[in-house]
Amino acid sequence: DAGIIQSPKHEVTEMGQTVTLRCEPIFGHNFLFWYRDTFVQGLELLSYFRSRSIIDNAGMPTERFSAERPDGSFSTLKIQPAEQGDSAVYVCASRSTPSGELFFGEGSRLTVL
Amino acid sequence: GNSVTQMEGPVTLSEEAFLTINCTYTATGYPSLFWYVQYPGEGLQLLLKATKADDKGSNKGFEATYRKETTSFHLEKGSVQVSDSAVYFCALRSMNRDDKIIFGKGTRLHILP
Numbered sequence: 708d709a710g711i712i713q714s715p716k717h718e719v720t721e722m723g724q725t726v727t728l729r730c731e732p733i734f735g736h737n738f739l740f741w742y743r744d745t746f747v748q749g750l751e752l753l754s755y756f757r758s759r760s761i762i763d764n765a766g767m768p769t770e771r772f773s774a775e776r777p778d779g780s781f782s783t784l785k786i787q788p789a790e791q792g793d794s795a796v797y798v799c800a801s802r803s804t805p806s807g808e809l810f811f812g813e814g815s816r817l818t819v820l
Numbered sequence: 821g822n823s824v825t826q827m828e829g830p831v832t833l834s835e836e837a838f839l840t841i842n843c844t845y846t847a848t849g850y851p852s853l854f855w856y857v858q859y860p861g862e863g864l865q866l867l868l869k870a871t872k873a874d875d876k877g878s879n880k881g882f883e884a885t886y887r888k889e890t891t892s893f894h895l896e897k898g899s900v901q902v903s904d905s906a907v908y909f910c911a912l913r914s915m916n917r918d919d920k921i922i923f924g925k926g927t928r929l930h931i932l933p
Contacts (some may be wrong), residue, residue, distance in 0.1 A: 711863070742923070749925025750909060763920060798864065806913075809921055811856075811864035 709733070711812035713799050719818045725787040728815045730799030732780070740800040741774055741784050744814065750798070756782060789819045822847040826910045826924035833900055834932050841895040841927050843910035851912040853886050853893040858907045905931045
């Protein structure tokens with residue numbers, strides 16, 4: 708049973724570039740979450756989906772951030788344009804039901820120079 | 821809004837010492853409470869949970885009791901091991917319609933042999 712797959716594991720980019728992070732949740736998990744893990748703030752919820760619909764986007768820090776889940780399976784988190792302060796680990800999580808256990812990916816570490 | 825506050829780290833202990841990591845929460849209604857652990861190089865995983873007042877969650881020698889009167893869910897272990905070195909996150913899930921999981925900032929634990 709495959710776990711959550713996030714790619715890339717590491718990305719180093721420059722300010723002004725576009726970053727796209729991808730999450731493949733556990734098969735059959737309807738609920739998908741994007742978190743950002745920083746040293747200062749800890750784990751912050753950015754957005755979450757039920758199937759292909761965004762349920763809550765309030766945690767997205769700026770309009771430079773956007774998330775999609777076009778067919779209700781994989782999701783992408785896009786940062787455009789990237790800034791140095793966006794450097795963090797972006798963690799994807801999923802679960803099958805509203806009260807089910809939440810499973811986490813290993814995260815994508817983003818460094819913006 | 822809902823929030824979780826946990827003690828800041830890093831916490832450094834010797835092997836076999838007693839561990840307490842404090843966690844308090846603010847929430848409306850009756851949230852479920854969780855401790856998640858992230859071992860080096862791995863994704864977050866559920867350590868234990870409690871879904872109602874006075875419940876005690878336990879796993880791998882760790883325990884936490886849901887205390888509604890003090891809005892706390894402190895993590896304890898009687899005798900820590902080097903393998904317990906990790907980052908520990910306290911979290912809550914509200915029972916509102918949105919059922920988001922909100923995390924504390926995490927506490928890094930170092931156990932010295």
